[in-house]
Amino acid sequence: xxxxxxxxxSIKQIFLLGLLIRLLVMPFFAHDDIFAEHRRAEKIVCQxxxxxxxxxxxxxxxxxxxxxxxxxxxxxxxxxxxxxSNTEVDNLNRVLFFFKLPYLLFEVGYWWxxxxxxxxxxxxxxxxxxxxxxxxxxxxxxxYMFGRYESYNLFLSAIAIYSLFLYETTTKHKKYILFSSLxxxxxxxxxxxxxxxxxxxxxxxxIVSSGAVLAAATTxxxxxxxxxxxxxxxxxxxxxxxxxxxxxxxxxxxxxxSFINLGGHSLYLFIFIFALIFFWWLEKQSKLLKKPVYKNFxxxxxxxxxxxxxxxYFHPQYITWAMPFLLINIVNDKKGFLWKSFWWSIPFYxxxxxxxxxATTFGLAAPISEVFKAIEPExxxxxxxKQKWVNIARTFLTAAYLYWVYYLTKTxxxxx
Numbered sequence: 001x002x003x004x005x006x007x008x009x010s011i012k013q014i015f016l017l018g019l020l021i022r023l024l025v026m027p028f029f030a031h032d033d034i035f036a037e038h039r040r041a042e043k044i045v046c047q048x049x050x051x052x053x054x055x056x057x058x059x060x061x062x063x064x065x066x067x068x069x070x071x072x073x074x075x076x077x078x079x080x081x082x083x084x085s086n087t088e089v090d091n092l093n094r095v096l097f098f099f100k101l102p103y104l105l106f107e108v109g110y111w112w113x114x115x116x117x118x119x120x121x122x123x124x125x126x127x128x129x130x131x132x133x134x135x136x137x138x139x140x141x142x143x144y145m146f147g148r149y150e151s152y153n154l155f156l157s158a159i160a161i162y163s164l165f166l167y168e169t170t171t172k173h174k175k176y177i178l179f180s181s182l183x184x185x186x187x188x189x190x191x192x193x194x195x196x197x198x199x200x201x202x203x204x205x206x207i208v209s210s211g212a213v214l215a216a217a218t219t220x221x222x223x224x225x226x227x228x229x230x231x232x233x234x235x236x237x238x239x240x241x242x243x244x245x246x247x248x249x250x251x252x253x254x255x256x257x258s259f260i261n262l263g264g265h266s267l268y269l270f271i272f273i274f275a276l277i278f279f280w281w282l283e284k285q286s287k288l289l290k291k292p293v294y295k296n297f298x299x300x301x302x303x304x305x306x307x308x309x310x311x312x313y314f315h316p317q318y319i320t321w322a323m324p325f326l327l328i329n330i331v332n333d334k335k336g337f338l339w340k341s342f343w344w345s346i347p348f349y350x351x352x353x354x355x356x357x358x359a360t361t362f363g364l365a366a367p368i369s370e371v372f373k374a375i376e377p378e379x380x381x382x383x384x385x386k387q388k389w390v391n392i393a394r395t396f397l398t399a400a401y402l403y404w405v406y407y408l409t410k411t412x413x414x415x416x
Contacts, residue, residue, distance in 0.1 A: 011123075011130045015111065018134025019104075025144045026100045027093035029364045034147030035086045038099055041067040042083060046076035052230040058189030059149060066102040074098050092367050096147075103143050107151040113158035114327060117165050117294075125331050128339060132327055137346050142317035145364050150320040152190055157324040159183040160201070164294035174214060177205075180297075181215050185222030194321070196308060200300035203281055204293050211293070254312040269311040273405070277303055284413045291412075298328035299412055303405045310401035316353055316360060329408060337407060345400050351393035354378075354386050 009017070037059070043049040044064035051060040067079070074095055081089045089095055111133050118129050143151050160183040167176035184201060187194040198219055205211030258269045281288065281300070288296060305322040308314070330338045353360040354377055365372040378386040 011127055014127065014130040015134045018140075019108075021135070021140060022104055022107075022144050025140070026104070027097040028368050029145040030086070030096055030099075030147045030367050031359065031364055032086055034096070034099055035082050037063055037149065038067065038079070039083055040064075042076070042079040045071070046079055056190065056192075057230055058186060058226070059152070062102070062152065063149070070098045070101070087366055087370060096367055100144060100147065103149060103151040106155040107139075107143065110151060110154040110158045110324070113155070113162045114324060117162055117328070118331060121331060129327060129331055132323075132330065132339075132342075136323065138319050138349060139323060141350075142320050146317055146360065147364075148317040149190075150317055153187060153194070153321060154324055156183045156187045156190070157321075160187070161294050161298060161324060161328065164204070164297055165292075168292045168294060174211075177211055177214050178218050181218035182222045184219050185226060188223050189226050191321070193318075196304050197301040199278070200304055201297055203278075204296035204300060206285065206289050207282070254314065255308075258311045258313075270308055273307040273311060274304065277307065277405075277409075280409055287413055295328060295332065298325040299408060301325040302329055303408050306401040306405050306408075310398045310405070316349070316356070319349065333411070335411070338404065341400065341404070345397065348393040348396040348400075351389055352397060355390045355394070357386075 040049075040054065040060055041064045044051050044060065045067045051057050051064055054060045067074070074091075078090055078095065082095070114129070114133060118126055121129070139150075139154075142148055160180045163176045163180035163183065167173065167180070170176070180201065184194065184198060198216075201219065202212045202216045205215060255268060255270050277300070302322055302325040305325065309319060309322070326338070326342070330342065333339065357363075357377060358373060358375070361377045362372045362375040381389065384392075
């Protein structure tokens with residue numbers, strides 16, 4: 001990707017180009033999931049259902065708040081139509097635009113926060129970061145074509161990282177640990193799978209330290225308080241309904257789908273790699289703790305997510321979870337390997353979308369015309385069959401992500 005330098009564009013022009021692309025695709029593409037989310041929002045705003053009655057009530061509250069704000073443009077009569085159909089909806093393109101507008105607002109907030117961290121960097125690195133933030137195909141696809149709310153996660157992840165950045169640059173004020181921990185507590189209300197990186201925050205301060213204790217206590221307390229709200233309001237029968245999901249939730253079950261049979265016992269690959277990461281950190285802790293906490297957090301979160309994607313089943317939009325953390329590592333990678341290899345991995349990401357057939361390919365263009373729902377991707381494949389291409393892409397992504405884990409751990413503890 002050496003040609004991908006955008007030399008003729010300024011940083012502002014790169015961000016404006018990113019905004020233009022988003023505005024162009026927002027009204028015309030959608031997966032069924034975005035309608036499912038807004039069916040719940042319609043019940044809350046137009047039928048009076050409480051958002052606290054849903055397990056992921058943080059998302060439902062936010063989505064319904066924006067839906068209420070946009071009722072001058074999308075009426076309840078209009079919203080009621082999505083309870084019946086995804087495409088037979090009046091003003092469908094306008095509806096989709098306003099559904100996704102909050103995603104864009106939060107992503108711009110994510111850009112701004114990450115840019116605050118990157119201010120000390122040189123212009124070349126800043127331009128790379130601008131391209132990664134605004135022209136990242138995975139984010140554009142996941143949020144504005146597939147239509148998932150991952151920009152909320154990006155925004156909260158950026159707050160968590162930026163708070164630790166301020167912790168390092170303001171003589172280690174403890175309040176910034178609180179801000180970072182509370183951001184992660186909120187993330188758990190939106191995406192419980194972010195539980196995976198709570199250990200990353202804690203051990204970034206050291207296994208036994210006041211920072212680690214404060215981070216663990218604040219994250220746990222914040223999460224329990226947030227989960228207690230529906231319980232106190234008599235909208236939930238369980239104080240922590242997600243507790244069962246630790247071992248049997250949908251995303252958690254993905255962890256158990258990749259294993260090696262050891263004569264009656266199973267070695268779960270992600271858990272095994274997760275343990276190796278932990279022991280690597282223990283061995284290198286004295287050296288690594290000399291580095292800024294926000295870099296440690298970004299490193300550990302990156303390799304945990306990459307190990308998760310490499311060894312488990314994942315939906316295409318999940319890859320966005322790693323982006324804020326990867327960016328910190330990319331701009332600090334003096335060899336430029338992460339930057340180049342990231343772009344080389346993009347074609348394989350899009351080939352892997354064939355795994356879900358129409359739902360993640362031509363079917364996303366159904367808001368333009370129902371005809372797209374009838375177009376089979378395999379009709380355009382002339383070499384090998386669809387499943388072989390999916391297997392090739394998945395194998396490459398698994399190998400790439402595992403190598404990135406190795407590369408990050410190897411180079412990080414070698415940096416001066």
